[in-house]
Amino acid sequence: MDNTLTWFDRTARRHFERFLLPAAGAPLDALQIGVFRGDASVWLLENVLTHPDSTLTDVDTWEGSAGEEAHEQYDWSEVEAEYRARMEPFTPRVGIYHGTANTFFAGGDELDVCFVTNTGGRSAFDFVYVDGSHRGLDVLQDGLNAWNHLKPGGIIAFDDYMWGKDRAAHLRPHDAIDAFLAVLGNQATLMYRGQQVWISNTPADPDRVVPGTVGVGFCSGATTITTEFRHCYTRLLNCDARETRRITAEHTKVVGGTSIPAARNEIVEQFLVTTPKAEWLWFVDTDATFAPSLLEELLAAAHPTERPIMGGLSFRINYETPNAVRAAPFKMEPMLYARINDTHFPVVRYPRDAIIKVNGLPTHCLLIHRSVLEDPRWREDGHHHPWFRMSTMGGKEMSEDLFFCWKAEELGYPIHANTRAKTGHEKHLVFDEDLYFRMYPQVLEPGSAMQIQTRSQE
Numbered sequence: 001m002d003n004t005l006t007w008f009d010r011t012a013r014r015h016f017e018r019f020l021l022p023a024a025g026a027p028l029d030a031l032q033i034g035v036f037r038g039d040a041s042v043w044l045l046e047n048v049l050t051h052p053d054s055t056l057t058d059v060d061t062w063e064g065s066a067g068e069e070a071h072e073q074y075d076w077s078e079v080e081a082e083y084r085a086r087m088e089p090f091t092p093r094v095g096i097y098h099g100t101a102n103t104f105f106a107g108g109d110e111l112d113v114c115f116v117t118n119t120g121g122r123s124a125f126d127f128v129y130v131d132g133s134h135r136g137l138d139v140l141q142d143g144l145n146a147w148n149h150l151k152p153g154g155i156i157a158f159d160d161y162m163w164g165k166d167r168a169a170h171l172r173p174h175d176a177i178d179a180f181l182a183v184l185g186n187q188a189t190l191m192y193r194g195q196q197v198w199i200s201n202t203p204a205d206p207d208r209v210v211p212g213t214v215g216v217g218f219c220s221g222a223t224t225i226t227t228e229f230r231h232c233y234t235r236l237l238n239c240d241a242r243e244t245r246r247i248t249a250e251h252t253k254v255v256g257g258t259s260i261p262a263a264r265n266e267i268v269e270q271f272l273v274t275t276p277k278a279e280w281l282w283f284v285d286t287d288a289t290f291a292p293s294l295l296e297e298l299l300a301a302a303h304p305t306e307r308p309i310m311g312g313l314s315f316r317i318n319y320e321t322p323n324a325v326r327a328a329p330f331k332m333e334p335m336l337y338a339r340i341n342d343t344h345f346p347v348v349r350y351p352r353d354a355i356i357k358v359n360g361l362p363t364h365c366l367l368i369h370r371s372v373l374e375d376p377r378w379r380e381d382g383h384h385h386p387w388f389r390m391s392t393m394g395g396k397e398m399s400e401d402l403f404f405c406w407k408a409e410e411l412g413y414p415i416h417a418n419t420r421a422k423t424g425h426e427k428h429l430v431f432d433e434d435l436y437f438r439m440y441p442q443v444l445e446p447g448s449a450m451q452i453q454t455r456s457q458e
Helices: 005-022 039-048 069-073 075-091 101-105 134-148 173-187 225-241 257-274 295-302 371-375 399-408 433-439
Strands: 029-033 055-060 093-096 127-128 150-158 190-192 197-200 210-220 247-254 278-284 288-290 309-313 315-319 332-334 336-338 343-346 355-358 364-367 392-395 396-397 413-424
Touching: 005 039, 005 150, 005 190, 029 039, 029 134, 039 101, 055 075, 055 127, 075 093, 101 134, 134 150, 134 173, 150 343, 173 197, 190 210, 210 257, 210 343, 225 288, 225 295, 247 257, 247 278, 257 278, 257 371, 257 399, 278 295, 278 336, 278 371, 295 309, 295 413, 309 315, 315 413, 336 399, 392 399, 396 399, 399 413
Parallel strands: 029 055, 029 127, 055 093, 127 150, 210 247, 210 278, 309 413
Antiparallel strands: 150 197, 190 197, 278 364, 288 413, 309 364, 315 332, 336 343, 355 413, 392 396
16 A cells, blocks of 8 residues: 555544544444545544444445546555455454445445444444535535434534535535534534534534634734735635635734834734634734635644644845945845744744744734633733733844744743745845846856847746
8 A cells, every 4th residue: 555645644634633532442433434445444443443342334335426537547446455454453343334325324235244343233423424425415415314323422524625616516515514514503513614524413602712713913004005915815815705714803903113012912902802702813914925725724734732823934035235226135034933042043944835843933924822812821920012022032132923932932832834834925125237147147248149038948
């Protein structure tokens, strides 16, 4: 078997760890609709369903889904054979149903007799993973059947919530899952919504913070919201409105340079008081540029306790003394900071598309969990700027965002950056010949033949 990261590893494992590991070792019954090679099955059996009375029931047709080109590349008999070989070590605790989920729940043929099973057939389950047909009506039917066979306090997880954005609603899970959640209303508690959706059949607490919801905070001068920021932010808002509906409010302050720390603190106060159900506060600067997927990239890497402060990848420009035509030599630096001997230094070499631990980040693109901001220790020194303030460290001035990061670490909150969550930084530059020849260092001497670059040479 190929040992590269599987779909389960990339998209699902972190949610399985977060929501299922706390129950590991208890006698549990789990059901999977859609199994493929058994990556999730093996993980569940090795990490959660470890009690001798725990069971796993796997349901799959091993025929792929009609109309899905990616499924046409597989020899499904080989896929099923590989799955069955992986299940052999767990034989006493696994039941296999080769067929559709509908026929399974309707009481079709018995579970595969090749395996000794104590699953009890179509009884109630503690956990149901819905990852079968992607057609809307099938997803609705699977969700309803799962709900009707769930034990009190049980959990249902839907995979591929964001899959198939270019497909009609009846050919993708997204709208079907939304409809299912809407009908359930407060009968269910939403645990997570992103690439996957996790719910429990515990009635929702109307005052509970809604997982994955976001308040946006940004400070700007009267004329400093750049055109590119507005374009990027509008695209992100449109995508959010169509897909995940995470953003619940905006908190904005028009400021001058010296009042930025005060404005950031006011935004935190507004967030905590006026959006009590939002889980995250996302600071983003109004000269930032980004793809519509930026917020999803941040949330996918963040975690309420393990990674409660998550930043994106951004850069700054350090200018030197201007020359005769007022063009200043400059260099770019990533705004990822390590602290050494009470001084913050940029991490100039970093791993691409990775989650890394750092000591400091800017508010250019910074996601903060509500629990961090609600910690009463921020206010213990009585300062009128609890979270963001200008300060000093090692005899040097420290900006308000680096103060926040320093204090957060002092309070025990780790800081991470996701270098996959990329942003641009729109700044004014003076371009001159010096900059040109740094890019194209072959200077022509007087009398040399000129070089012309045509479109075909680009």
